[in-house]
Amino acid sequence: MSHILEVKDLSMRFGGLLAVDGVQLALKPKEIFAIIGPNGAGKTTVFNCISGFYKPTTGQIALESQSIAGLGSHSVAQRGVVRTFQNVRLFKRMTALENLLVAQHRRTSASVLGGLFNTKSYRQSERDAMDRALHWLDFMGLREFANREAGNLAYGHQRRLEIARCMITEPKVLMLDEPAAGLNPQEKKDLQGLIDRLRNEYGVAVLLIEHDMGLVMGVSERIMVMEHGKPIAEGTPEEVRNNERVIKAYLGEA
Numbered sequence: 626m627s628h629i630l631e632v633k634d635l636s637m638r639f640g641g642l643l644a645v646d647g648v649q650l651a652l653k654p655k656e657i658f659a660i661i662g663p664n665g666a667g668k669t670t671v672f673n674c675i676s677g678f679y680k681p682t683t684g685q686i687a688l689e690s691q692s693i694a695g696l697g698s699h700s701v702a703q704r705g706v707v708r709t710f711q712n713v714r715l716f717k718r719m720t721a722l723e724n725l726l727v728a729q730h731r732r733t734s735a736s737v738l739g740g741l742f743n744t745k746s747y748r749q750s751e752r753d754a755m756d757r758a759l760h761w762l763d764f765m766g767l768r769e770f771a772n773r774e775a776g777n778l779a780y781g782h783q784r785r786l787e788i789a790r791c792m793i794t795e796p797k798v799l800m801l802d803e804p805a806a807g808l809n810p811q812e813k814k815d816l817q818g819l820i821d822r823l824r825n826e827y828g829v830a831v832l833l834i835e836h837d838m839g840l841v842m843g844v845s846e847r848i849m850v851m852e853h854g855k856p857i858a859e860g861t862p863e864e865v866r867n868n869e870r871v872i873k874a875y876l877g878e879a
């Protein structure tokens with residue numbers, strides 16, 4: 626099976642700091658793949674390069690064999706690679722429902738003229754957008770909060786809304802940056818089930834950065850470990866857990 630997302634020789638330099646140094650990564654369709662490593666290892670920088678927020682210093686990034694390196698975040702998202710952020714980014718003054726409608730704008734905006742003249746096909750596409758938004762509110766258990774401002778939702782709900790906003794664009798690759806951060810133990814358990822369902826029911830591949838080892842070991846099929854910008858190990862949760870270099874990196878030994 627060919628890979629859906631392939632990253633080769635990725636590096637990112639900030640002045641004198643090589644934050645990412647020779648990262649390779651290949652994600653299979655529908656795979657759940659985690660990147661772990663100590664603080665400052667370069668995980669988020671890898672995410673920023675893949676999702677088009679940074680232009681990598683070197684490297685190739687391909688989605689279904691088409692290069693997406695250096696494209697910019699909107700183009701990358703349009704091609705089907707979408708992400709969440711360590712600190713949730715929503716339109717906080719808009720309602721939960723509005724956040725999900727806005728996320729679909731690139732679909733419906735093609736018909737600006739249709740909107741002006743209020744054509745039948747325009748009204749239909751607006752109805753479809755609303756149906757999809759309500760579907761995702763239901764899926765995430767957020768229907769009762771549809772008209773609440775996103776900024777006033779409980780933190781765990783904001784995190785789920787952010788994932789819904791990604792999923793509503795029907796991505797090929799969903800990138801989650803520390804999705805368990807700030808969640809309580811029950812919410813973390815629910816998150817594991819949620820990630821599994823997104824993959825199983827929507828066929829999305831998931832790339833995840835996470836510090837919560839319970840979640841990482843429970844949900845990932847493969848894990849890459851980074852330290853000081855470099856990948857130091859890759860394998861199944863079992864392989865990674867028993868890898869000496871990984872144990873050392875986490876225990877902080879020299």
Ligand SMILES: Nc1ncnc2c1ncn2[C@@H]1O[C@H](COP(=O)(O)OP(=O)(O)OP(=O)(O)O)[C@@H](O)[C@H]1O
Nearest residue numbers: 639642644645662663664665666667668669670671
């Ligand atoms: N925009 C930037 N400018 C300069 N240095 C940066 C920038 N972004 C990240 N860095 C540096 O690059 C290194 C890797 O940071 P990065 O955030 O990718 O690590 P991380 O593994 O995601 O850490 P954490 O687990 O704490 O989120 C760090 O030393 C960081 O200070």
